[in-house]
Amino acid sequence: MDRVLSVSLGEIALKGLNRKYFEDQLIKQIRRAIKDLGIEKIYKEQGKIYIEGEAANYSQMMNRLKKVFGLVYISPCYRVEKDVDQISLASIEAVKELKDKRKIKTFKVDTNRADKSFPIKSPEFSKKMGGIILRSFDDLNVDVHNPDMYLYIDIKQNAYVYTERIKGYGGLPIGTNGKGLLLLSGGIDSPVAGFMMAKRGIELSCVHYHSYPFTSERAEEKVKDLAHILARYTGKLNIFSVNLLDIQKQINTKCPEDEMTILSRRFMMRIGEKIANDHQMNALITGENLGQVASQTIYGLNVTNQAVNLPVFRPLIGFDKVDIIKIAKDIETYDTSIMPFEDCCTVFLPKHPVTRPKVEDIIQSEEALDVNILIDSAIDNMKTYTIE
Ligand code: ATP
Ligand code: MG
Helix, strand or coil, X not given: CEEEEEEEECXXXXXXXXXXXXXXXXXXXXXXXXXXXXXXXXXXXXXXXXXXECHHHHHHHHHHHCCCCCEEEEEEEEEECCCHHXXXXXXXXXXXXXXXXXXXXXXXXXXXXXXXXXXXXHHHHHHHHHHHHHHHCCCCEECCCCCCEEEXXXXXXXXXXXXXXXXXXXXXXXXXXXXXXXXXXXXCHHHHHHHHHHHCCCEEEEEEEECCCCCCHHHHHHHHHHHHHHHHHHCCEEEEEEECHHHHHXXXXXXXXXXXXXXXXXXXXXXXXXXXXXXCCCEEECCCCCCCCHHHCHHHHHHHXXXXXXXXXXXXXXXXXXXXXHXXXXXXXXXXXXXXXXXXXXXXXCCCCCCCCCHHHHHHHHCCCCHHHHHHHHHHCCEEEEEC
């Protein structure tokens, strides 16, 4: 009886001709996530991926695998030959193990016979195994509607027996949908936006804008902490750190006060686009949301959008704040996000920001600024960090 981990694919299973590519990318991400935990072998068998390694590390491996996008379930399995006696032994063992972990009174057997040459059909095989479990455990009964546990038996090239399915996030493996640049502030929304697009297979990098020395070094550390948490899902992450202070000062002296936020937002977009183009990235990602704050009205978003040509992904656009917070807590960025450090946007915050900016007015205000010189100089002075 060997112990292995099985990984069930979600959407990847629906891919036609590209399926192999997606599976291979997922295997690459699995390797990345657990490479230091003693993998011996990773192989595919009829629709699932199996991992063989140091069994003592399986629970730690599962914790990390939960954060790998593209998989829906992980199960610790017994792998045996397709033989009734061996499957029975493994089933008894698996049930015993789960009974030690939690209280179980009822069970149901769920057989999946992928190998049609196996002579016993699934329902019949489930019944047979059910009988064996009933005879082995006096205190268990069958409940086919609402059992306390399932005993899963997959009959393929080998037979796999397991009782637990630990949920992953689904989505698609990172790297299967190009690269994107996340505008990462220190707030609640942008880390969630990055998480959501990474879950759709985008390889992330981040850009953060600060106003040092008006904003503190600690505020920048906070952003690095957030990137560290995101890196649990994405693996290695680059952060481009850009000082926006000269730009903000020039806007502050040369433009109408109520346009400060929207004008700096357009600079953030433009600088982001330039970095993205320089690094072969295909989209910008923000945590913007319709109506959440004064700068995020439909008019404001329009004017911000028109500063760039790259597509801007705003996965949170239609979410209520409570729902964003729920995700932030689940992905563990929330506690860091709410730490009280100043953001560059707050440095020259107007008392009454425009909520219905017109693109013509904004373009006219920008004529007073050395837009290209400011952008180039901000990028020349940019710092780059790599978060492992
Ligand atoms: P967040 O919680 O992500 O900060 P928010 O609700 O506070 O969002 P804004 O401050 O208006 O909203 O920012 C909208 C979006 O603009 C952010 O989600 C982020 O993508 C980007 N952004 C804002 N400030 C910065 C910054 N200092 N550096 C990088 N991106 C930023
Ligand atoms: Mg913010």
